[in-house]
Structures are given as C-alpha cells and as structure tokens.
Amino acid sequence: MKNTATTSTIKQPGLRFQARDADVLQTIQDMGGVMAKRQLKALFWPNKSKRAMEKRLAKLKSYAYIDWASLEQRRVNPNPEPVVWLDWKGACYLASLSGIQVDLPEKNNENQKRTLQKNLRMGGFSWLREPRWSQLYHDLTVIDVRLTFQHYCAQFGLIQLEEWVNESEFRSHMDVVDVKFITRQQKVITKKKGVCPDGMLVLVDEKRRRMNQPFRARFLLEVDMATHDNFSFGWEKSLPGSAYIKSKAYLERFGNNSGRWLVITTSGIRMKHLMKQTEKMIHKDADLFLFTTFQDFFSANTLQESIWSKCGKDSKVSVLEE
Numbered sequence: 001m002k003n004t005a006t007t008s009t010i011k012q013p014g015l016r017f018q019a020r021d022a023d024v025l026q027t028i029q030d031m032g033g034v035m036a037k038r039q040l041k042a043l044f045w046p047n048k049s050k051r052a053m054e055k056r057l058a059k060l061k062s063y064a065y066i067d068w069a070s071l072e073q074r075r076v077n078p079n080p081e082p083v084v085w086l087d088w089k090g091a092c093y094l095a096s097l098s099g100i101q102v103d104l105p106e107k108n109n110e111n112q113k114r115t116l117q118k119n120l121r122m123g124g125f126s127w128l129r130e131p132r133w134s135q136l137y138h139d140l141t142v143i144d145v146r147l148t149f150q151h152y153c154a155q156f157g158l159i160q161l162e163e164w165v166n167e168s169e170f171r172s173h174m175d176v177v178d179v180k181f182i183t184r185q186q187k188v189i190t191k192k193k194g195v196c197p198d199g200m201l202v203l204v205d206e207k208r209r210r211m212n213q214p215f216r217a218r219f220l221l222e223v224d225m226a227t228h229d230n231f232s233f234g235w236e237k238s239l240p241g242s243a244y245i246k247s248k249a250y251l252e253r254f255g256n257n258s259g260r261w262l263v264i265t266t267s268g269i270r271m272k273h274l275m276k277q278t279e280k281m282i283h284k285d286a287d288l289f290l291f292t293t294f295q296d297f298f299s300a301n302t303l304q305e306s307i308w309s310k311c312g313k314d315s316k317v318s319v320l321e322e
Contacts, residue, residue: 033128065090077133091127165200175249193240224265234277242285286311
C-alpha cells in the first residue's frame with residue numbers, strides 16, 4: 001500500500017525543517033507557484049548573503065521540497081533569471097496542512113508527478129509542476145507588482161492590502177461576458193469573451209474608515225508586456241474589461257460591481273496608444289481604467305504618488321484618488 005501524505009511522513013530524517021522553510025513554501029504557492037530567487041531573498045534573507053540563501057534552498061531542493069531549472073530546461077526554455085518552484089514533497093506538505101491526503105509517489109519521475117498533480121487538484125490543491133516558460137517574465141513581473149504594493153502598504157500603515165487573487169484563480173474559474181461592438185457596416189454584434197485579469201487586489205484606506213467614508217477599493221490588474229498590437233488591446237482588454245465590471249458574473253463573484261482596471265505597460269508612448277484605443281472603444285467607460293508605466297510604478301510610491309493617467313485627462317492621479 002502506498003504511503004499517504006501527512007506532515008510527518010513528508011519530512012525526512014537529516015533535514016531540520018524550519019518555520020522559515022514552511023513560510024518559503026507557502027509564499028511560493030501564494031504567489032502563483034513560481035518565484036525568482038531574488039524575490040525570495042528580499043522577503044526571507046534581506047540582511048543575509050546570497051550564499052546563505054542558496055545554501056538553504058539547495059538543502060530544500062535535495063529533499064524534493066523545491067525545484068529549479070535543469071541544464072536542459074535552461075537550454076530549451078525562456079529563462080530570464082533563476083527561479084524556484086515547488087517540487088512534489090513541498091506540494092504534498094502544503095496540501096497536508098489543509099487536510100488533503102494523497103498517495104505519495106513511489107518513484108520521483110514525471111509520470112508519477114503528473115498523477116500526483118492530478119490527485120492534488122482533485123483534492124482542491126493546485127500545484128504548478130513546472131513554470132509557464134513562455135509567460136515566465138510576465139509572471140515574475142506580476143509578482144514584482146504585488147510585492148511593491150505589499151511594501152508600500154507595510155511602509156505607509158494606513159492602507160492595507162486586504163486581498164489578492166492570482167491569475168490562476170481566474171483562469172481555472174473564468175468568467176465570460178457578453179461584449180457588444182459595432183462593425184464597420186454599423187451592425188451591433190454581441191460576442192462572448194472570457195476575462196482573465198493578471199490579478200485582483202483590494203486596498204483598504206484606514207483613514208477613510210475612521211471618517212465613516214467609503215474605504216475599500218477593488219482593482220483588476222493588467223500587466224502589459226507589449227506582446228499585442230495597440231489595436232487588439234481595445235478589442236481584447238478594454239471592451240471586455242469594462243463589460244466585466246458591469247456584468248452579473250462580476251457581481252456574483254465579488255458581491256458588487258465596483259472596481260477599476262490598473263494597466264501597467266512598457267513605455268509612455270505605448271501607454272498613450274492604449275489609452276487612445278480604450279477611449280475609442282468604450283467612450284465614457286474609459287474612466288474604469290488607470291494607466292502607468294513600469295518605470296513610474298517601480299520608481300515611485302505606488303500608493304501615494306500621482307502616477308496614474310486617465311483617458312482624456314492631462315493630470316495624473318494617485319491610485320485611491322476619487
């Protein structure tokens with residue numbers, strides 16, 4: 001009979017499993033299943049040498065808690081920087097904390113890992129067995145955006161990051177909306193479109209809460225890496241994005257139809273083109289979108305400085321400005 005995953009059966013003699021190890025595993029999972037080593041160092045070894053981090057990560061890898069790219073994977077896949085993801089034992093350990101029990105692999109091979117991944121999914125635990133290589137740079141950038149929000153919330157104190165929903169959650173339970181548009185022949189056509197934000201965050205303004213004012217703001221995230229042309233942004237993002245916020249599916253998922261899109265893109269020129277397409281496609285609903293560049297986002301105080309542009313407006317606003 002196969003062994004069943006429990007906290008005690010997963011840990012092995014020879015490894016003094018530490019509370020920080022568990023936090024590292026949980027953080028990787030919470031961030032979507034893969035993280036850059038530099039991101040882990042900033043969170044867990046901020047005042048230690050890179051060597052100290054590498055030594056501990058190598059220990060966790062040797063016991064199959066985490067994994068990273070092999071020589072072959074680095075050769076054939078886009079790999080912008082060293083990354084870490086959960087190996088089978090790390091996934092089973094976290095699943096066991098949630099009361100999910102599965103048969104442990106008898107051998108450490110791909111077939112058994114696929115079976116384990118399937119069994120974990122059936123139990124309610126999503127394990128990213130290997131990064132989405134073609135999307136890796138994008139996924140790491142999304143994590144950088146999230147960590148930036150976390151940093152300034154912790155620094156400022158009066159604004160809390162109450163919730164973050166990963167893209168994977170939207171992808172596995174994707175909402176579909178009816179999108180209406182006018183053809184060149186002036187015909188109104190309705191098409192169904194799935195909407196998958198790169199993330200969703202909720203910010204809580206404690207100062208507003210104390211003053212009995214609206215204090216909670218929801219934002220949908222679009223991290224634009226300029227992989228699509230400007231025109232397709234209006235069709236693929238702006239039009240379905242505005243329809244989504246006003247949709248029944250959005251109401252059922254979040255409880256109300258409040259929210260805005262935060263679009264972060266590669267350059268000021270690219271941003272102006274995206275804003276133009278957004279305003280052209282959805283007119284007054286363009287107010288549902290705020291735009292900025294990666295340079296402004298990562299170099300400024302994301303919460304307090306006026307770095308966000310609105311369609312049709314010359315002045316910029318802060319993220320929580322009315």
